[in-house]
Amino acid sequence: MNKSTAPFEVNRRSVLGFSVVTAATAALAACTPTKPGAGNASVTRILPTDPLVAQTEANRVATGKTISKTLTTSPVSATIAGKKTPTWGYNGSLVAPTLRGQVGDQLAVTVQNDLDESTTIHWHGLALRNNADGVPKVSQKAIGAGQDYDYTFKLPHPGTYWYHSHLEMQRERALYGALIIEDPQETLEYDKDWVIVLDDWLDGVSATPDEVLKEVSKGMGSMEGMGHDDGGPMKMGNLLMGATSDFLGGDAGDIAYPLHLFNGQDTKDPETFKAKPGERIRLRIINASADTAYRVGVPNQQLSVTHTDGFPVKHVKADAVVVGMGERIDAILVAKEGYTPLIALAEGKNQMTYGLLSTGIGDAPSADKLPRKLEGKVVDGGQLAADPSVNLPSKTVDRTHELRLTGGMEKFDWGINGHRFDLASPYENAFDIKKGERVEVKFVNDTQMWHPMHIHGHTFQVGDEGARKDTVIVRPGDTMSVYFDADNPGQWLTHCHNAYHAERGMMGVFSYIK
Ligand SMILES: [Cu+2]
Known part of the structure; x- marks a missing residue:
């Protein structure tokens, strides 16, 4: 294993390997497991408009190149399995353009919303600037019918990503496409x-x-x-x-x-x-x-x-x-x-x-x-x-949030820690974090079904040396700990990527506070 251990840090592996008491002592008082129902109304949240968000973006690597694209959302008559099928898509097509760029390129996408309802675009998997994350009411005001909106952000890391509407069930039409970021050091x-x-x-x-x-x-x-x-x-x-x-x-x-x-x-x-x-x-x-x-x-x-x-x-x-x-x-x-x-x-x-x-x-x-x-x-x-x-560098866990996945098919009442997310009050039961922390997220699946759990704006590591991911399958009865460094201030959703589970409440917010 190649992890560098800085002199004043406790190796994360040793923290995980030892007893809970040892880990808790090593992690000091900052390690505060969340109780279900936590979420503090008196804290100051770092909103997408905060100067820290712009500052973090300014610190990202830049090639100076801009990739410009217009994506027009509209009703589309697509040919699917040989039949004309009414749906909604980007640029008049069932298959949206594949966007490609290099790490450090600026992506400048203008959305022209020709639907008769609001929309947004989320750039799935990217640790991008918070105000470009595309979550209505959390990172932006939704793009109204007939309106334009510009997403402008730097492509932060290489790999296979995708983009999709993050408004209600729109992704289940054809409002999604691929986003490929090339690595100059591939x-x-x-x-x-x-x-x-x-x-x-x-x-x-x-x-x-x-x-x-x-x-x-x-x-x-x-x-x-x-x-x-x-x-x-x-x-x-x-x-x-x-x-x-x-x-x-x-x-x-x-x-x-x-x-x-x-x-x-x-x-x-x-x-x-x-x-x-x-x-x-x-x-x-x-x-x-x-x-x-x-x-x-x-x-x-x-x-x-x-x-x-x-x-x-x-x-x-x-x-x-x-x-x-x-x-x-x-x-x-x-x-x-x-x-x-x-x-x-x-x-x-x-x-x-x-x-x-x-x-x-x-x-x-x-x-x-x-x-x-x-x-x-x-x-x-x-x-x-x-x-x-x-691999994430070795570091002591500063804060643990337990996210118990709850609900079932009988009532289709999916939630996190028994709480069903409502966009009207996104910070109710928010998972507060602070910049600079190593955060452990403990997904505990209390349901009878698997859930692909996604965190916006960060790539986490599964367990000690597992894959770096943004979406991970959590099977029924399983507990899965994932770790990320809180280095991207703002407000970030976490949710099940089953569209029906998310829409019915299996969603929450990782909320940077001051
Ligand atoms: Cu689910």
Whole structure:
């Protein structure tokens, strides 16, 4: 292990390894576990307008280059699975532009909102300036119908990211796209990258996301645990009963999707990516879905996993990777002669989507010939180890916040520490932190279902030497500690990236206070 231990710091590993009493003593009085219901009205919060936010931005590395782009939100008539489908998208398309830049470039995006309701854009995974984070009522006023808004910020670190609306259920339409930040010091050898955005889709096909939210919000009550006699999932309206995954520790998802999209295309017309035999293709897999984890792999060929959520990991060969909502995995796939299917199975849902890598020879396999299972060595990002170059420096934990994930399907009353988040009072039960602190976030899953937990504005480390991530799968009954350095002042959401869970209350705020 490569961590440098400064003379006056207690190695974080030793803190974690010792008894709770030792850790508490080492961490001094500053270590204050949060009680459920904590949140102090008398504190001064560092708001997005605070000069500290601008100061932090000024200290970020700059190339002097600006990447300008306009993203127009509007209703779109998209062709999905061969049918004209009404939805909302960016720049008139189902597939939004992939934005690319280098670390230090300034991204200048003008949003022209041609919807007849408000919108925002969140830049998922970036430790960016707080007033560009795109959370209505927390980091900005939502962009009204017919209005323009400029997001201007420096790209802070390399990797595979994405952007999406952060207003209610809008992300479940086509209001999302990929954001790739190149590393001028890239050490990974590859010939091409293939950006892959996966999404569970129902808008304009079976219902709108808002209709489904209403339906699921009534609670699943006595329907819970139901499924077909053969153990497969069963559809009831837009809900799905009995979708289970051993890998995810039980219930895999609750919403029935007619389609799963691979870069906007379904299995009738899969995307084909051209390569030459032997080329190393860097897959950049982004799960933009609401309620579906994808198990991604190539039959009979291993992937070499290199990054998760933008940050490098110790390379692992795997037969498949499981990507939760909001997560990203980068992996190298070496192109073989002919057609290579890259399959994304909707975990626990008996559905799939796929794309094809092609060297231009042979015939494309048809969807019904493709395997419906990917087994062997299967990993998710939270199980990987960080590349030592991105380990957090050794430091004593200053503050621990326990976030118990609460609620259930019966009432669909998801929350954190029993509190259901309301944007009208975002700082109620806020998790206060101070600049300079090493923060431990202890996710304790008290529910019967897995949750991909996301923290805005920071990249945390999972456990002692686990991957650096911004979204991590927490299985039912599990406790998962993640650590971050509070070096990005402002107000930052944390939430489950299941769109329905978040909208129903599994959300909170990490709040920098003075
Ligand atoms: Cu959840």
